[in-house]
Amino acid sequence: MKRKFRFSSVYLALVLFLIYLPIVLVVVYSFNESKISSVWDGFSLKWYEELFADAALFEALWNSIVLGVASSCAAAVIGTLGAVGFTRVKTRTKGVMEYLSMLPMMTPEIILAMVFMAFFSLLGLPFGMTTLIIAHTAFCVPYIYMLVKARLVGLDPSLAEAARDLGAGEIRVFFDITLPLIAPAIASGMLLSFAMSFDDVIISLFVTGVGVNTLPIKVYTALKTGVTPEINALCTLMLAVTILLVVISGAVGRMRGGAQQTQEGKQ
Amino acid sequence: MKQRRSLWLMLVPLYVFTLVFVAGPLVYMFILSFETRAETWGVVQEFTLDNYKNIFQPVYLQTFAESFRLAITSTILITLIGYPFGYFMAKLSDAWKKRLMLLLMIPFWTNSLIRLYGWMIVFRANGVLDKLLMALGVIDTPLKLLYTYPAVVVGMVYALLQFMILAVYSSCEKLDRSLIEAARDLGASPAKAFFTVTLKLTMPGLLSGIILTFIPSMGLFFIADILGGNKIVLVGSLIQDQLLKAHNQPFAAALAVVLMLLTTLMISLYKRVTHSSELEGLL
Numbered sequence: 001m002k003r004k005f006r007f008s009s010v011y012l013a014l015v016l017f018l019i020y021l022p023i024v025l026v027v028v029y030s031f032n033e034s035k036i037s038s039v040w041d042g043f044s045l046k047w048y049e050e051l052f053a054d055a056a057l058f059e060a061l062w063n064s065i066v067l068g069v070a071s072s073c074a075a076a077v078i079g080t081l082g083a084v085g086f087t088r089v090k091t092r093t094k095g096v097m098e099y100l101s102m103l104p105m106m107t108p109e110i111i112l113a114m115v116f117m118a119f120f121s122l123l124g125l126p127f128g129m130t131t132l133i134i135a136h137t138a139f140c141v142p143y144i145y146m147l148v149k150a151r152l153v154g155l156d157p158s159l160a161e162a163a164r165d166l167g168a169g170e171i172r173v174f175f176d177i178t179l180p181l182i183a184p185a186i187a188s189g190m191l192l193s194f195a196m197s198f199d200d201v202i203i204s205l206f207v208t209g210v211g212v213n214t215l216p217i218k219v220y221t222a223l224k225t226g227v228t229p230e231i232n233a234l235c236t237l238m239l240a241v242t243i244l245l246v247v248i249s250g251a252v253g254r255m256r257g258g259a260q261q262t263q264e265g266k267q
Numbered sequence: 268m269k270q271r272r273s274l275w276l277m278l279v280p281l282y283v284f285t286l287v288f289v290a291g292p293l294v295y296m297f298i299l300s301f302e303t304r305a306e307t308w309g310v311v312q313e314f315t316l317d318n319y320k321n322i323f324q325p326v327y328l329q330t331f332a333e334s335f336r337l338a339i340t341s342t343i344l345i346t347l348i349g350y351p352f353g354y355f356m357a358k359l360s361d362a363w364k365k366r367l368m369l370l371l372m373i374p375f376w377t378n379s380l381i382r383l384y385g386w387m388i389v390f391r392a393n394g395v396l397d398k399l400l401m402a403l404g405v406i407d408t409p410l411k412l413l414y415t416y417p418a419v420v421v422g423m424v425y426a427l428l429q430f431m432i433l434a435v436y437s438s439c440e441k442l443d444r445s446l447i448e449a450a451r452d453l454g455a456s457p458a459k460a461f462f463t464v465t466l467k468l469t470m471p472g473l474l475s476g477i478i479l480t481f482i483p484s485m486g487l488f489f490i491a492d493i494l495g496g497n498k499i500v501l502v503g504s505l506i507q508d509q510l511l512k513a514h515n516q517p518f519a520a521a522l523a524v525v526l527m528l529l530t531t532l533m534i535s536l537y538k539r540v541t542h543s544s545e546l547e548g549l550l
Contacts, residue, residue: 008351008355008358009355011351011352011355012352012355012356012367015348015352016367016370019371019374019425019428020374021385021389022382022383022384022385022386022388022389022425023374023377023381023382023385024385025385025388025389025395026381026384026385026388029388077280078280078281078284079281081277081278081280081281082277082278082280082281084277085274085275085277085278085281086278088274088277089274089275089277089278091278097281097282097285100285100286100289100290101281101284101285101289103289103293104289106482106530106534107527107530108482108483108485108486108503108526108527108530109483109486109487110486110487110488110502110503110506110507110523110526111296111486111506111523111526111527114296114506114510114519114520114523115292115293115295115296115520115523116292117510118292118295118296118299118510118516118519118520119288119291119292119295119296122295134288137284137288138284138288138289141281141284141285145281169273170273170274171273174277195376198378199376199377199378199379201379201380201489202486202487202488202489202503206507206510206511216378216380219378219380219381219384220380220489220493223380223383223384223387223493224492224493227384227387231384232384235378235380235381235384238377238378238381239377239378239381242373242376242377242378243373245376246369246372246373246376250369
């Protein structure tokens with residue numbers, strides 16, 4: 001029995017090691033003096049200096065942040081209102097609408113990319129930030145919707161009923177009762193959405209316009225044409241942002257756990 | 268009455284957005300796949316089945332076959348690596364479960380290009396792997412694995428492994444371990460208990476993991492692009508080329524419709540087999 005336990009730990013550690021190996025290599029080589037990644041010439045910060053001097057990269061970073069924030073906010077409004085609305089309104093179209101709005105999550109990205117590109121050119125929308133935001137919102141809505149829906153299932157409906165009995169209108173109930181209770185789910189959904197948007201290459205490649213680059217598009221082009229360790233430095237910074245996001249979402253999760261505990265304590 | 272209207276208003280954004288920007292594009296893709304490509308640029312609204320006939324050309328069938336081969340190979344490897352991981356992880360103490368979950372989430376949220384780039388460093392001629400193996404005396408000359416089929420398989424497995432782990436883990440978490448004990452008490456060998464009890468009960472997670480890895484692996488053209496160096500053409504790369512290089516929107520649409528039908532078929536098959544409405548461990 002003891003030997004078996006040890007085998008499983010070794011296995012878990014080995015797989016995790018392989019998962020982290022490439023990430024660690026990217027970080028390590030970002031501090032490499034040499035331009036060639038197969039040679040180690042000593043510690044250097046020069047690639048970070050070059051990175052910070054690269055205006056085009058910073059524009060791409062800014063675009064990615066704007067895109068991530070805009071699409072996760074739009075998705076949060078659409079997904080949250082939809083999930084809450086469906087708990088209160090009985091309609092025969094619910095099943096179909098739920099299926100349709102979840103579709104972007106179940107569809108291979110390349111298909112989404114192609115349909116958005118074709119559809120936007122049909123509508124005559126100018127390709128650029130607007131089209132990027134619409135497309136990213138579409139694949140972020142399912143995550144918000146599912147997280148909020150899961151949170152709503154665990155809520156005590158008598159809270160909202162009590163508020164209604166005391167004369168609060170639907171809007172008041174939503175802002176005073178429901179919204180504070182589902183806020184953690186919305187927050188973690190938005191973080192997830194931001195991360196997905198910040199990560200997306202395929203859809204962005206198709207729906208972006210001339211001259212509008214996001215960070216992943218920049219990295220993708222660099223990887224295809226020729227990499228300099230500047231990209232390592234950039235990746236390391238992006239990794240730092242990711243870890244920060246994971247830690248924040250963990251903290252939000254703990255807050256949610258804490259809130260639940262206090263609620264249970266009161267009961 | 269006024270109350271009801273304000274409730275309906277909540278659903279307006281979801282309805283409008285989904286109908287216009289999800290249903291709209293998908294319906295358009297379907298229509299587009301039956302239209303004719305214009306001589307120079309754009310599309311002519313003339314009904315045709317040629318786009319679908321086109322797919323049956325050997326060169327494109329070959330692409331579909333190649334995609335399936337890669338998707339199946341990676342899915343099998345992901346299952347073999349990911350299932351034990353999820354299974355062992357579910358056996359850990361709560362504190363370790365949380366730690367491991369965090370360790371899994373960081374790469375999961377890390378940009379996939381960063382992770383691919385790490386493998387480029389590993390596989391590059393005279394890269395980390397070549398140097399390591401030569402230092403160990405396993406090989407004499409560099410393997411130069413970058414831009415080969417195995418490199419693409421590793422990239423796929425790596426990009427999608429977490430989906431399998433999370434799906435299997437969430438299934439194993441719910442597993443009632445007393446059932447396995449009962450089987451053992453009744454004289455089943457550990458292997459028999461595993462195949463008749465554990466594997467059967469965790470089947471929804473396993474199948475969900477298979478779908479969650481198989482579907483994206485048909486479309487992740489940039490992995491084949493970066494680690495395979497354009498040598499391996501997948502359905503995803505084909506759609507991309509038809510759109511961005513050949514400007515043949517109707518044919519790209521037909522390819523997408525076929526790919527979409529295949530994935531929908533898989534998901535509905537999953538729902539039929541497992542009697543569940545949602546994929547296990549999706550979030």
